[in-house]
Amino acid sequence: MEYMNTAPTSPDPGEPRWLTDEEQRVWRAYIDATTLLEDHLDRQLQRDAGMPHVYYGLLVKLAEAPERRLRMTELAMSAKITRSRLSHAVARLEKSGWVRRADCPSDKRGQFAVLTDEGMEVLSRHAPGHVEAVRQAVFGRLTPEQQKSLGEIMRIVAEGLQPSEAGADLPWLR
Amino acid sequence: MEYMNTAPTSPDPGEPRWLTDEEQRVWRAYIDATTLLEDHLDRQLQRDAGMPHVYYGLLVKLAEAPERRLRMTELAMSAKITRSRLSHAVARLEKSGWVRRADCPSDKRGQFAVLTDEGMEVLSRHAPGHVEAVRQAVFGRLTPEQQKSLGEIMRIVAEGLQPSEAGADLPWLR
DNA sequence: ACGAGTTATTTGAACTCTCAACTTCCATCG
DNA sequence: CGATGGAAGTTGAGAGTTCAAATAACTCGT
Numbered sequence: 001m002e003y004m005n006t007a008p009t010s011p012d013p014g015e016p017r018w019l020t021d022e023e024q025r026v027w028r029a030y031i032d033a034t035t036l037l038e039d040h041l042d043r044q045l046q047r048d049a050g051m052p053h054v055y056y057g058l059l060v061k062l063a064e065a066p067e068r069r070l071r072m073t074e075l076a077m078s079a080k081i082t083r084s085r086l087s088h089a090v091a092r093l094e095k096s097g098w099v100r101r102a103d104c105p106s107d108k109r110g111q112f113a114v115l116t117d118e119g120m121e122v123l124s125r126h127a128p129g130h131v132e133a134v135r136q137a138v139f140g141r142l143t144p145e146q147q148k149s150l151g152e153i154m155r156i157v158a159e160g161l162q163p164s165e166a167g168a169d170l171p172w173l174r
Numbered sequence: 175m176e177y178m179n180t181a182p183t184s185p186d187p188g189e190p191r192w193l194t195d196e197e198q199r200v201w202r203a204y205i206d207a208t209t210l211l212e213d214h215l216d217r218q219l220q221r222d223a224g225m226p227h228v229y230y231g232l233l234v235k236l237a238e239a240p241e242r243r244l245r246m247t248e249l250a251m252s253a254k255i256t257r258s259r260l261s262h263a264v265a266r267l268e269k270s271g272w273v274r275r276a277d278c279p280s281d282k283r284g285q286f287a288v289l290t291d292e293g294m295e296v297l298s299r300h301a302p303g304h305v306e307a308v309r310q311a312v313f314g315r316l317t318p319e320q321q322k323s324l325g326e327i328m329r330i331v332a333e334g335l336q337p338s339e340a341g342a343d344l345p346w347l348r
Numbered sequence: 349a350c351g352a353g354t355t356a357t358t359t360g361a362a363c364t365c366t367c368a369a370c371t372t373c374c375a376t377c378g
Numbered sequence: 379c380g381a382t383g384g385a386a387g388t389t390g391a392g393a394g395t396t397c398a399a400a401t402a403a404c405t406c407g408t
Contacts, residue, residue: 016302023313026325030312031231033328034208035254036335046366052394057205072357080209085395087358092394109356109403128190138204139197141330149323151200154207156315161210220396226364246387259365261388266364283373283386 037137044133049126050096054081055089056130059098059123062115069114071104086113098122211311218307223300224270228255229263230304233272233297236289243288245278260287272296 019027041053049056061078062068070078076086090113093099098119104110115123139147193201215227223230235252236242244252250260264287267273272293278284289297313321 016305017309018305019308019313022325023321026321026328027308027312029325029328029332032254033332033335034212036332038208039254040335042366054394073355080206080213082396083357084359084397088394091358104356107356107404109401111357131190131192134193134201135191137334138201138331139193141334142327146323146327146330147197147200149320150327151196151203153316153320153324154200154203156320157312158203158207158210160311160315161207161214216396228364247385256366257387258367258389262364265388278386281374281386283371285387 040137041130041133045126045130048129049122051093054079055093056123056126058086058089058093058113059115059119062099062113063120063123067114068120069102069112072111072113075113093119214311215304215307219300219304222303223296225267228253229267230297230300232260232263232267232287233289233293236273236287237294237297241288242294243276243286246285246287249287267293 038053045051045053045056057079058075061075062070072086072090073083076083079086081089090099090101093113094101098116100114100116102112102114104112142150212227219225219227219230231253232249235249236244246260246264247257250257253260255263264273264275267287268275272290274288274290276286276288278286316324
C-alpha cells in the first residue's frame, strides 16, 4: 500500500489519513509482538497447565476476589471478554473441576463462578512457570523506563476502548 | 495472589521471582489493552469487510508482495502464524474469492497464495475504515514520544520471541 | 398486580484455531 | 540409483470464539 502523504491538509473525508511510514512500523511491530506473545503464552500454559491463557486469567481473577467468587458479568467485564465467551469458558473450567457455579441468593438470574480448591491448586502449581515466561518474554528485556512507558501507553489504549464504566455487554459504542 | 517480595536475593529456584506490584500493573494493562483492541478490530473488520483482523493482515501482506503473491510458508512467517492456520485461512479466503492458490514451478510441493483483483478491491475499499479505527484507538491517543517508545518496546518483545530467522514452523525453541 | 422494557445468563450453529498426523516432494550421501 | 531425513503444505478432529436468539427474572410505572 504505497500512498504518498504529500500535503498535511485538514480533515478530508475524500482521501483518508493514512498511517505515516513511522506509524506503520510501530503498528506492525505491535501486531508482531502481540501475536507472538499471545501464541507463546497460550502454548506455555496449554502445555503445562492444560488451559489457554485467557482461562488462566479467569482463575487468577477469581483467586483474588473475596471468597474466590465473582458474578459472571463482573468476571466478564474484568477480563474484558463477552458474557457469551465467559459462559462457554466457565462451562469448560467446570468440566475440569477448577471452577463451579453457584446461584446468587439475591438475584435468581445471577450466577457466581467460584474457584474450587483444585482450581486454586492448579493455579499455584503453574503460576511460577507462567510468571517466568512473562518475565522472560517481556520484563526481562525492557529497561525500567520502558516498562513504565509500556504501562502508561497500555492504560491509555485500554481506557480508550472501554465503555469507561457503564455496564452493557461490550458495545464500545461507535 | 499476595506474596511479599522481601529479599532481593539471587536466583532461587525454590521461590519463584514474582512480579512486583508495578510490574503487575503494567502486565494487566497490557492484557486489557491487547484484549480490547484485538476484539475491537476484529469486530470492525468482521462487520465492514466480512473477515477477521488476521485475514485482513494476510491480504495486506499479499498486496505488498511482488506480483501480489507469496509462498505459503513465507506468508505464514511474515504474519507470525503457523502454516496450519494459514492453510485453513487461505482455504477460507479462497472460498470468498479474495485469494487463489497457484503451483510453484520450481518446487512441486510449493504453493503460492495470490491476491485476486477482488481481494485487492476489498482491501482498498476497507482500508480507510481500518486505518481510521487504528488511529482512533491507538495513534490518536499517544504522544509522538509514546509512539516511538511503543515501537521500540514492541520490536524488542517481538525479536525475543522470534526464532530470529531460521525457518521452522514456530518452534521458538524452549 | 400487570405489562413493558431491561438485565443476567445460556445456547447452538457457524467459524476459527490448534495439534498431531499424513502426503508429497526435495536433497544428500553412499 | 535408492534410501533416509527434512521441508512444504494439507487435513481432520477437537477445542475455543462469535453472533444472534432464547430464557428467565428483575424493575417500574400505573
